[in-house]
Amino acid sequence: MESLTPDPNTFRLTPLIQSALKRRTSKKCQENGKPNETDPFVSDKAHQEEEEDLLIQFKRYFCSATKIPDKLMEKLVEKCRENSEFAEELSTDVFNSEIVTSHNIRYQFQTNVIKKFLAALEKDDVPVPDSMFDRLGVLLGLKDGKFVEKLYLDEKGDKVVAKFSESVNQLSMGTTGLSVWQASCDLANLFRLIPSNQFSRVIELGSGCGVSGIAIAKMKNCGVVLTDYDENVLNLLKENAEKNELIGDGEENSKVRCLDWCSFDLTEWKEPADLVIAADVVYDSALLSSLCNVLRLLLRHSKAAIVACTLRNEGSISCFEHHLKFSNLEVVEKFEYEYGEYRLETTENSDGFYAHPSHFPFFSTIQTPTIFFNVQAKK
Template sequence: MQCCFRIFLTQDLAEVLVVLRESTQQLCHGTTGLSLWQASCDLANFLCRFVDLSNARVLELGAGCGLTGIAVARSFCNSLVSLSDYDPKVLEQLEFNVQENFGKVHSSVQVLNIDWTSFDIAQLLNAPDVVIAADVVYDSKILPALCGVLRSCLQTSQKSRAYVASTLRDPMTMRIFRENLDTHGLRISDEMQYQYETFTFLDGSKYKSTSSFPHSSTLEAPTLIFEIVAKQRI
C-alpha cells in the first residue's frame, strides 16, 4: 500500500493536532476505509467547534483512518474514545494512527472490531454517550445494520445521541437512510450542512468556519450532518 501523511494543526497554527497516515488510493485492498474522506474532515470540524465532548464516552463507527475520533480525543479533556471498524487492514491502520498520536500507552483511546451485522451492546465495556460516524451512508444495503447499531447505542440513556455526517452524493440513498432511521425507532433532532467553509442550519442561519481539517476533493457537494436520537429510551 502506498501511503502518505496528513498533518492537521490547531486553529492558532501553534501546535500539531492530528497526524494521520492514509492510502494514496481511495480504493485499496478492497476497501475505501484506508483513505481520508470529506465527511470525516467536516464532522471533525463540526464537533470540535459546536459540541462539548469533555468527559464523554464516544464511539466512532466505520472509523476508517480515525481522523474524527482522534481529533475528538485530542481536543476534549477526559473523553474516552473508541474507534471501530471491521476490515483487518483498516483496523491495522487505526492502531497505527492511534499510536502515532498518543504513543503506545493510551488509556483514553481504543480500537474495536465491530461487525454491524452481529453487533451486541454487551460488546462495549460502557455504553457510549455519543456515537459518531462519517461517510457511512453510501450503500443502501448496509443501512439497516447501521441503524440497528445506532438504535442499540442510543436507547441506553436519555442523553445519548449520534452525529452522522455524509457527503451528499446520491439523494436516493439519503432518503433510504432517513426511512431506516424511522423504522428503527430513531429520529433526526437537528440537521445542518457544511460547504464553502460555511455551516447552514435548519433555521437558515449561517456560520462561517474555516476548517482545521481541510480536505481537497474534486467533488463539489455539501456535507450533511445529522444529530440523531432515539424516539423512545429503554
C-alpha cells in the same frame, strides 16, 4: 425541525454552534478593539478569507496535502511581489518548517506546490529564496510509499493537533477505509464548536483512518472507541491511534475495536459513551439496516448519534432516513456544511449561514455539502 428551546435533557447541536460562534466573534472584536456592531453570522466571503492569516491558511492546506485554492495561491504570490521577504518567510515557516520536514506529507504534492510557486515568482522576476530551491531538490530525490501522512494544525497553526497515515489510493486492498474522506474532516471540524463538558467519551462507527474520532479525542481531551471491521483498516486505525498517543501506554481511555454491524450484540459490548459518531457510512444501501440497528442499540446508553454524510447520492440519504424511522430513531436536527459555512434553520439568522472555516481542509473534484444528522431514540 425541532424548536430552538429544546428539552434541557436532550442534546442539540444548533444552540451549541450558535453560542460558540458568538463567543469567538465577541473575543475577536475585543482583541481588535472594535465594537460588535453587525450581525456576526452574516455571510461575508471576503471577510471570511481574511479572517485568518494567509500564511496559516496556506500551512493548513499544505500540511494536510490538500489542493491549494487558486485564490489563496494568487494572494500569496501577490504578497511575495509586494514584499520579497515574504517569500523567505513562506519558505521557512512552511516548506522547510520542522513540522513539514519531519513527516512524510505526500512528496509529489509538495513538489508540485513548490514548482507552481517558483514558476509564478520567476514569471514576475520576484527574487526566489535559495531555501525554496534547496527544499525542491530534496523532494525530487524522495519517492512516495504506499502510505503518506496528513497533518491538521491547532488554532494558531504552529502545532499539530492530529496526524494520520492514509493510502495514496482511495481504493486500496479492496476497501475505501484506508483514505481520508470529506465528511470525516467536516465532522472533526464541527466538534471544535462542541464544548468538552457535553461528553467525556465517544464511539466512532466505521472509523476508517480515524480522523473524526482521533481529532475529537485530541482536541477535547476525551476518550474514544474507534471501530471498524476490515482487518487492514483496523491495523491502520491502530497505527494512527498510536501515532497520536491515544493508545500504547497501557492506561489509555481510548481503544480500537472490531465491530461488525451485521452481527452486533449489545450484551457483549462493554464500551459506554456519551455520543456515537460516524462519517461517510451511508453510501452502501445494503448495510443501512444493520447500521441503524447498531445505532438503535447504542443509543440506549448514549444521548445522541452525530452522523456526517457527503451528499453524493440523494437516494442513499433517503434510504438512510427511511431505515432510521423503521428502527424507531428520529432526526432531531439536520443541517449542511459547505464552503466554510453551516446552514442552520434558526429564528435568529434569517439566511441561516454561519461562517466557520475549517481547520480540517479537504479537496474533492465533486463539490458537495456535508449533511449532519443528530439522531436520537424516539421518546
